[in-house]
Amino acid sequence: MTSSTLSDSIDILHVSKHYAQQGGTPLAVLDDISLRVRAGEFVSVLGSSGCGKSTLLRLIAGLDTDYSGDIVVAGDKVRDTSLERGIVFQDHRLFPWLTASQNILAALRNAPLSAREKREAVAEHIDLVGLKGFENSYPHQLSGGMAQRVAIARGLVNRPRVLLLDEPFGALDALTRGRLQNELQRIWEHERITMILVTHDVDEALYLGDRVVTMAPRPGRIKRIVDVALPRPRERNDPRFIRLRDEVLADFAEHDGARREPRNERAGHDDDEPHDGTRIPVASPPITEWRLAW
């Protein structure tokens, strides 16, 4: 992926984050995270539940500035939110009282555009995510996948140079999920913006990412960075893809190995959702076990 004028690089430099806990010691959530994301790159961040993935995206978005270290986007330290950094949250967070078009339009309220330009931008993004004909539907009239597409359009409509995606397909069935992964890849190739996708799903991370960053939990830190040097569109049955998947899964099996008999994945908070990839087991062993294994 070559760098492009439409995208920004992101430098995460020794970022650590604690949350205050009532009457207790602060909870260390991120520990010394350093990562450089190139302009126009697609990076997947993979980690088990609670390892700090959403927290990291919130810091990059500028939604939370209470951390140590620096986050620098295109040479400027992040101090606040910016229209140049779009975010798609774990749940779609559409306004239920607004139509699909109105939800996208709402994201443009601070954009320096005329009313006509805003209408055109909304129409263009409805088209981009394949929702023509559903402009006037309310969220309750849309399927889960369609609502997520509205959320992606809303994240893109300000023409951000960076798009942060927090498990945007987590709640979708396997077929819809696969379709939206392809759509996201098409948009990324078309728009050439820098994307960071957070996911639990090893297949999804490898299918979409130029690189996959795996995180270890408690506190969240980078465990490994895997280059996915495979041509797109990727073939999930390609032996090279399978080898990479096995490598990444082996990392996670380190902490899970002793507990595989019997498998206890359903203790995880959302592992019962349908999916088409291989999820990282999200059962929570005692903290000491995680510390020893990771």
Ligand SMILES: Nc1ncnc2c1ncn2[C@@H]1O[C@H](COP(=O)(O)OP(=O)(O)OP(=O)(O)O)[C@@H](O)[C@H]1O
């Ligand atoms: N506002 C908050 N106040 C206190 N603790 C928080 C807050 N937000 C998150 N945490 C804690 O920080 C840790 C990381 O949370 P985070 O939401 O970043 O995890 P995650 O990797 O996104 O998990 P998931 O995959 O389940 O979405 C968790 O232990 C969580 O309880």
Ligand SMILES: [Mg+2]
């Ligand atoms: Mg999260």
